[in-house]
Amino acid sequence: MIPTGCSYHRPQSIDQAVDALTSGSGAVILAGGQSLIPLMKLGQSRPAALVDVAGIASLRYLNVEGRRIAIGALTTARDLERSTDLAAAVPVFAQAAKQIADPAVRARGTFVGALAFGDPGGDWPAIGLALEATLEVCGPSGSRQVQIGANLTPWEAIKRNEIIASATIEVPDGRTAAVYAKVRHPASGYALVGVAVLLTLDAAGVCTRCRIAATGALRRPARLPTIEASILGSNLDGLDLEEVAASLRAPLAGITGDAYAGSAQRAQLLRVLIHRTLHQTVAKLTSHP
């Protein structure tokens, strides 16, 4: 049951959606609703108006062109999990999708919505960060591109009257692989801790790109630049990955704790998952050079 009332809009175009967001205060976008509706039940979100974008057919697409992936705002986790084109081009999407909630939730919840919402225990934000997604943001004065970087989170960069129309990901050339792993909350399915890793190696085995993003353990999903820096430029053959993961000590103050898992437990899980994902990513690169 949702305790409060609200008005409801069904725009048929992005312009109409932006109009609806602009015309009244407290209007929010409703896509899959798998994050928003639970929050409305808890009274943690009380929108004055819902702008249901499901009728905007132009937002429902998944384009895979080589290593460039474009994901429309209405594309669900189920779509990403089951696309054979996507699985061939960037397998981490299907690998991560299978770890999200459960099949019925995945049939509704969207990739772009998860990035827009940025739940502290959400899975897709870690993928968006590690793969450096670029968001196409539409507002009253047209559209602009917002890249998710180490310090730029979309939930801070997007205005109330803007809508994210798509996310684009370009996987770097060369020997690149990515892996996502999590320890899930047994009931809700959210990540107690989740880690996404993307590595690129040159011909000599030296790491030329390293992206490590964490979710569940921080106030907001974010990259871990210190760990990234300790890997970048190294030859992975000679690197003790367990030692790299164990070096996560300094920012412990930033690790969250709650009734499900305290901050010390989350910090340890984070180390374990960093080690595991790095190991799996290196294994992929070694088996498919």
Place this chain on the structure above:
Amino acid sequence: MTPADSAIEVRLRVNGLDREIDVDPCRLLVEVLRDDLGLTGAHVGCDSSQCGACVVLLNGLAAKACTVLAAQCNESEVTTIEGLSSGSELHRVQAAFQEHHALQCGFCTPGMIMTTVDLLTTNPSPTEAEITEALHGNLCRCTGYVNIVRAVLSLAAHSSSEGGEG
């Protein structure tokens, strides 16, 4: 429930019947199915998209009806447990659950069955691991899942089991 001033019109097809209803935008699909349309097969267990007792097919895909607004179902097709059987003849998934004693109290069963229908539509020959994965958003507090998995496995196209083709 009397629709509020903000009520909106929703047209949907439920179990093969066209329906036009006025609903408050914040009402959940499961509430409208149960309270307005009298279809009480979809159950409200946790009301937090964890237990899966409310699962229905929304345009053919299993969805948790406690986490979908009725308003979102405009121009959609909804199938509930009531829409599966034809007359007194059980749907083959229902028959398999009966055959394999895949329920005890039965509260979770409608959701289990609707999720299974979606699974078998996209994957007619699921393995035991795929069945477990497909059903992990459906909680059962009685059976320990063993007979549920057995029932679904009996329906897999490669299965040689005699049960389930009711």
